[in-house]
Amino acid sequence: MSPPQPALLTVEHLTMRFGGLVAIDDVSFEAPRAKITAIIGPNGAGKTTVFNCLTGFYKPTAGRLALRHPQRGECLLERMEGHAIPATAGVARTFQNIRLFPGMSVLENLLIAQHNVLMRASGYTIGALLGLGRYAAAEQRAIKRARYWLDRVGLVDRADWNAGNLPYGDQRRLEIVRAMCIEPVLLCLDEPAAGLNPRESAELNALLSFIRDEHKVTLLLIEHDMSVVMEISDHVVVLDYGRKIADGTPDAIRNDPAVIRAYLGEPEEEARP
Amino acid sequence: MHANHARTPFDLGAALKDAGLVAGIVVLLTVALVGARVQDISSGPPVVFRFDDVIAAALLAFVGRFAIALLRGGRPRPVLIAALAFALGLSAILVHGVTSAGPGLTRLLPFASPVINWVIAIAAWILSARAAWLQWHATSTLDAEAREAREARMDRLGAMVQTWARFFGPLLLGVAVVLPFLPGIDRRLLDIAILVVTYIMLGWGLNIVVGLAGLLDLGYVAFYAVGAYSYALLALYFDLGFWTCLPFAGIMAAFAGILLGFPVLRLRGDYLAIVTLGFGEMIRIILLNWYTFTNGPDGLSGIPRPTLFGLPFTANPPEGQASFHSFFGLEYSPLDRIVFLYYVILGLALVTNLFTLRIRKLPVGRAWEALREDEIACRSLGVHPRNTKLTAFAIGAMFGGFGGSFFATRQGFVSPESFTFIESAMILAIVVLGGMGSQIGVVFAAILLIGLPEVFRELNQYRMLAFGLAMVAIMVWRPRGLLAHREPTVRLADHAPGAADAAPEMRT
Numbered sequence: 159m160s161p162p163q164p165a166l167l168t169v170e171h172l173t174m175r176f177g178g179l180v181a182i183d184d185v186s187f188e189a190p191r192a193k194i195t196a197i198i199g200p201n202g203a204g205k206t207t208v209f210n211c212l213t214g215f216y217k218p219t220a221g222r223l224a225l226r227h228p229q230r231g232e233c234l235l236e237r238m239e240g241h242a243i244p245a246t247a248g249v250a251r252t253f254q255n256i257r258l259f260p261g262m263s264v265l266e267n268l269l270i271a272q273h274n275v276l277m278r279a280s281g282y283t284i285g286a287l288l289g290l291g292r293y294a295a296a297e298q299r300a301i302k303r304a305r306y307w308l309d310r311v312g313l314v315d316r317a318d319w320n321a322g323n324l325p326y327g328d329q330r331r332l333e334i335v336r337a338m339c340i341e342p343v344l345l346c347l348d349e350p351a352a353g354l355n356p357r358e359s360a361e362l363n364a365l366l367s368f369i370r371d372e373h374k375v376t377l378l379l380i381e382h383d384m385s386v387v388m389e390i391s392d393h394v395v396v397l398d399y400g401r402k403i404a405d406g407t408p409d410a411i412r413n414d415p416a417v418i419r420a421y422l423g424e425p426e427e428e429a430r431p
Numbered sequence: 432m433h434a435n436h437a438r439t440p441f442d443l444g445a446a447l448k449d450a451g452l453v454a455g456i457v458v459l460l461t462v463a464l465v466g467a468r469v470q471d472i473s474s475g476p477p478v479v480f481r482f483d484d485v486i487a488a489a490l491l492a493f494v495g496r497f498a499i500a501l502l503r504g505g506r507p508r509p510v511l512i513a514a515l516a517f518a519l520g521l522s523a524i525l526v527h528g529v530t531s532a533g534p535g536l537t538r539l540l541p542f543a544s545p546v547i548n549w550v551i552a553i554a555a556w557i558l559s560a561r562a563a564w565l566q567w568h569a570t571s572t573l574d575a576e577a578r579e580a581r582e583a584r585m586d587r588l589g590a591m592v593q594t595w596a597r598f599f600g601p602l603l604l605g606v607a608v609v610l611p612f613l614p615g616i617d618r619r620l621l622d623i624a625i626l627v628v629t630y631i632m633l634g635w636g637l638n639i640v641v642g643l644a645g646l647l648d649l650g651y652v653a654f655y656a657v658g659a660y661s662y663a664l665l666a667l668y669f670d671l672g673f674w675t676c677l678p679f680a681g682i683m684a685a686f687a688g689i690l691l692g693f694p695v696l697r698l699r700g701d702y703l704a705i706v707t708l709g710f711g712e713m714i715r716i717i718l719l720n721w722y723t724f725t726n727g728p729d730g731l732s733g734i735p736r737p738t739l740f741g742l743p744f745t746a747n748p749p750e751g752q753a754s755f756h757s758f759f760g761l762e763y764s765p766l767d768r769i770v771f772l773y774y775v776i777l778g779l780a781l782v783t784n785l786f787t788l789r790i791r792k793l794p795v796g797r798a799w800e801a802l803r804e805d806e807i808a809c810r811s812l813g814v815h816p817r818n819t820k821l822t823a824f825a826i827g828a829m830f831g832g833f834g835g836s837f838f839a840t841r842q843g844f845v846s847p848e849s850f851t852f853i854e855s856a857m858i859l860a861i862v863v864l865g866g867m868g869s870q871i872g873v874v875f876a877a878i879l880l881i882g883l884p885e886v887f888r889e890l891n892q893y894r895m896l897a898f899g900l901a902m903v904a905i906m907v908w909r910p911r912g913l914l915a916h917r918e919p920t921v922r923l924a925d926h927a928p929g930a931a932d933a934a935p936e937m938r939t
Contacts, residue, residue, distance in 0.1 A: 213811060245813030257811075259804035262797075263919035269794075270801045271812045276794035287789060301926050308923070317923035340812055 164226060166191040166376040167212075167344055172221035174207050174400075181207045182218075183400040189344065189393070194370055194377040196387045198411075199397035200421050205380045206254060208397070209346050212378070213251045214240035225249065227343055245274050250342035252333045254349050254380075260322025264313055264332060267321050268304035269297075271339035276300055307335035311365065327358040331365065338369060344376045345369065351383040359383060363390050384422070388412065396421060446500035454493035461485045487541040491551060498558055502565055511562035518555035525552060600871065607777055611770040621769050623882060625776055625841065629834060630881045632780035634861040634873035635787055636830030641859065642868035643787075643796060644823035645803025646696070647704040650711025651858050653691075654684040654828035656850035658835025660718060663731045663845050673737040673840045677833060684832025685825040687714075692824040696817055699806070711855055718847040730846025736768065737775060737840050744768035772841050779837060783830050784870055790826075792920045799823050800868075800920075857881075864905055868917060 165188035174182040182204045189195040197205045210216040212223060212235055223235035225247050233247040243249045259267050269276065279296030308314045311331040316324065321332060330350060337345055350366070351359050367390055369375050381387050387394065387408065394411040396404040398420040404411055411417055466485040467478050498510045524540060525548055540548050610616060610624060633655065640648045661680040665671050695706045718725045725731065736744060742755045744767050755767055790796040798819045801809050806816055839845045861880055865872025879901075 215807075215810075240810045241813055241815045243813075244811060245815075251811050253808070253811075257805050257808035259801045259808065261804050261917060262800060263922075265921060265923045266797060266800075266919055269921065270797055270809070270814065273794050273798050273801075273812065273814050277798075280793055280795070282795075287786075287793070293793075297921075298926070301921070301923065305923065305926075314923070318919055336812070 164191075165189055166226055167378070168222075168224045168226075169208075169212075170222040170224070172208065172211060172223065173219045174204070174211055174216060175219045181400050182211070182397075185221075185397065185400070185402045187395045187402060187405055189376050189378055191376055192370055192374040193392040194366060194379055194390055195393040195395060196379045196381055196391035196408075197395045197397060198381065198384075198387055198421065202399075203397040204400040205397055206348055207400075209251060209348055209378075209380065211236070212243075212344075212346060213249055214238060214243040225344060244340050244342070248341065248343040249346065250337035250340050250344070251346040252330075252337055252348055252350060254352065256326075256329050256333050258321040258329055258333055258336070260320065262321060263318050264308065264321050264324070265301070265304055265317045267332060267336050268307065268339045269300055271336045272300045272303065274340075303339060307338055310368070311335055327354055330354065330358075331362070334365065334369075338373070338375070342375060344378060346378045346380075348380050349382065350379070351381055351386045354383075359386060362386065366390055441501075441504040441506055446497055446504065449500060450493045450496040453496040454489040457492040458485060458489045461488050484542060491541065495554070495558070498562075502562060505565070507562040507565035511559055511566055514555050514559035514562060518552055518559055521548065521552040521555060525549060603874065604781075611773055618766060618769060621766075621773060625769070625773050627877055627881045628773070628776045628780050629837065630858065630861060631874055631877040632776065632783050633831060633834045633858045634865065634877055635780065635783040635870065636827050636834065637858050638862050638868065638870070638873055639787060639790075639799075639830070640823055640827035641862050643791065643803065644799040644820060644827075645867075646820060646823065647700065648707045648824075648827070649704045649852075649855055649859065650691075650707035650709070650714075651827070651831055652850045652852070652854040653707075653711040653714040654687060654831030655835040655838065655854065656714050656718060656847070657684045657687045657828075658832030659839040659845045659849070660725060660731075660835075661832065662836035662839045663734045664725070666735050667731060667733065672735060673836070677836055680836035681829040681832045684835065685829040687832075688825040688828025689821055692821045693817075696820045696824065708852070708855075711850075711852060715847050715850050718850070725847075728847065730844055730848075732844045734839050734843050734845065736843065737771070739771060744771060772837075776837055776841075779833050783833075786826075786830075787870065795819065795822060797920060860902065864902070 167189040169188070170186050172182055172185045173180070185204075185208065187195075197208060199205055207216065211218045211221075214235065218236050221236065225233045225235055227233055227248060230246065230248075235243055235247060235249065238247060244251075259270065262270075276293075276296055280293045305314065305317075308317055311328070311334075313324075313328060313332060313335075316328070321329065324332060330353070334345075334347065334350060337347075347366075351362055354362060363386060366377060366379070370377055379387070379391060391408055394404075394406065394408050395402060396411060396414075396417050403420055404414045404417045406414070412422070462482075462485055465488070466482050467480055469477060470479055494513075498514060501507070501510045521540075525545065528540070528545070541551065542548055607628070611621060616624075633651070637648065637651045640646050640651070658680040661683040662673065662676045665676045665679060666673075691707070691710050695703060695710075698706060719728055721727070738744070739755055742758050744755050754763075755761075755771075761767075791800075798809065798814050799822075801812075801814065802816060802819055802823075809819075810816055838849070842849075857880065861873055861876040864880065865874070865876035
């Protein structure tokens with residue numbers, strides 16, 4: 159066995175205030191490399207705010223977000239600009255309310271995720287306009303990568319559809335594989351199972367396990383669907399009112415009295431009089 | 432035939448009320464615009480009230496609306512009879528009015544302007560055709576489901592036009608190329624053609640900003656002005672020719688675009704529109720007030736005409752120089768210059784089009800479209816929103832600048848008056864009407880908006896009213912533009928699967 163690696167992402171004393179409202183209050187946790195870490199908690203606990211801090215949509219009031227990139231060394235996410243976080247630190251995300259490019263085709267959605275690679279290959283447009291460089295080959299590679307991921311989620315046949323015309327479950331999966339097309343080291347998924355039926359939920363679990371095991375991507379997952387959380391996550395962080403109230407393996411969390419009180423609730427037969 | 436089929440109850444009271452309401456709105460709209468007319472004080476009272484047009488308009492609106500209500504209620508027969516009779520009668524009187532000079536029957540016409548009468552006659556024909564269709568096909572196609580079907584049909588039409596454009600485009604281009612040599616083309620028509628092609632080019636330029644990148648720019652004319660003045664000033668101060676200045680004018684306009692874009696492109700939607708509107712006015716006011724440099728409201732005159740590889744288009748070239756006609760041993764014709772100008776703008780427009788078609792398939796073009804669709808998602812994928820928008824803005828501005836310097840060399844004179852907001856609005860209307868992002872749509876819209884008003888000159892003060900009416904109609908029936916249909920820039924189907932299941936080299 160290899161010696162225990164340091165965690166990919168270390169969040170230390172993350173605090174986010176909006177005026178007088180403290181959305182996240184001194185939260186620290188780690189996301190181990192190539193593992194799935196779930197962040198759970200009741201509505202308004204600050205889960206999405208953590209994601210927005212990680213992906214540069216908010217500048218945290220205080221705290222340190224250190225990502226140990228295997229190639230590029232340590233990146234301090236709180237100091238980086240929003241668009242640089244996916245581009246250089248390799249942090250990808252999906253959104254609670256799906257954000258595809260609905261008027262563009264499925265394939266185009268996946269090519270935009272490879273924008274920076276293609277942009278360099280096209281010589282920042284000028285080269286490709288003049289017919290120089292290796293843009294055509296780069297585009298072929300990008301399409302190949304897109305096809306690989308479309309194949310994973312069974313969307314090859316619908317690659318030329320408008321993304322907005324896909325059924326809901328497919329849109330969710332497309333958003334995940336689009337995020338994977340930027341070749342991330344950390345993938346943050348905001349409620350990926352929301353609105354999915356049990357069969358789609360099971361497919362999602364398989365996809366996420368595949369991403370973790372085959373591509374060695376670290377996953378960070380906000381989820382309310384306990385079947386997803388308990389089945390696939392390796393590590394669970396529980397937030398309540400912006401504070402971390404528990405942190406551990408799924409089994410430990412399931413039996414943690416503080417978590418049960420705040421979020422999971424009493425067992426069903428006792429809850430119903 | 433299907434007279435008793437699904438005879439839905441018809442609410443006569445509601446229909447009358449609705450028709451009355453519409454007639455009331457028409458009265459409100461027309462009473463000030465059409466009913467009251469200001470005239471020269473020497474020939475009588477300052478305001479003349481002429482309500483006959485208002486009454487005619489209100490009556491027609493009432494009858495028309497009631498007819499539509501009847502159609503919707505599944506009662507096509509009375510409408511068919513009435514509309515057909517009306518259409519026949521009106522057309523007959525109009526034709527009679529054309530062929531015979533006397534007043535006679537023409538007194539029965541609802542309006543004084545023959546164009547409006549013809550429009551009404553055509554509307555009546557359409558109404559009767561619709562009624563006839565309903566009479567013999569029985570099902571009303573005006574419910575929600577049918578509307579969706581119509582929407583899909585219109586979309587298919589857009590797709591069809593797009594497919595046709597592949598064959599139709601070269602044909603149109605061929606016509607455009609031989610246009611100056613077609614029989615019956617005179618100076619006036621060629622001037623209109625130059626105007627239309629100029630607007631097509633500006634439309635294509637703005638289409639990059641509005642259609643692809645989705646940035647609502649209400650001040651596009653500012654870049655047009657920068658291009659025009661760049662050329663005019665460079666030519667007058669440094670004695671440079673058109674072809675030397677053309678790239679500079681483009682660069683200056685692109686630079687102006689970056690200068691404006693850098694601070695304001697963080698704004699979205701309406702806010703951006705307002706700032707660009709302000710910028711357009713700012714440029715115009717600077718040109719108006721910087722008297723020592725731009726000659727202010729007097730404008731700049733004596734701007735050199737373009738030359739063909741140094742050959743001017745003049746009857747009497749300076750001593751020791753050849754001009755176009757003497758070099759080629761032709762008879763001098765003042766039309767030569769106009770034909771040459773036409774080819775210059777046609778070439779510029781084609782460059783704009785080819786550039787747009789090409790860049791749409793490049794990553795930066797795709798990123799523009801993605802930004803239009805969802806900026807937040809773009810950021811989460813590592814697309815730099817500001818830089819990407821800036822490139823769109825700068826490139827759009829550059830084509831505006833090219834157009835501007837062409838304008839300057841065509842007119843030989845520029846003044847701030849040519850660069851008012853109405854120009855921006857016109858170019859934007861062309862883009863929106865044509866269907867955002869549709870290249871062929873811009874061509875049709877430019878012909879429609881620039882070419883037709885020349886035809887409709889006779890309508891004079893109603894011209895803008897008709898323009899507004901057309902815009903409203905488009906917004907109601909085709910909110911995404913006439914030919915809004917997007918083809919993907921790349922298709923998976925065109926790329927052989929090959930190693931579909933072999934993973935591309937991935938980081939582990």
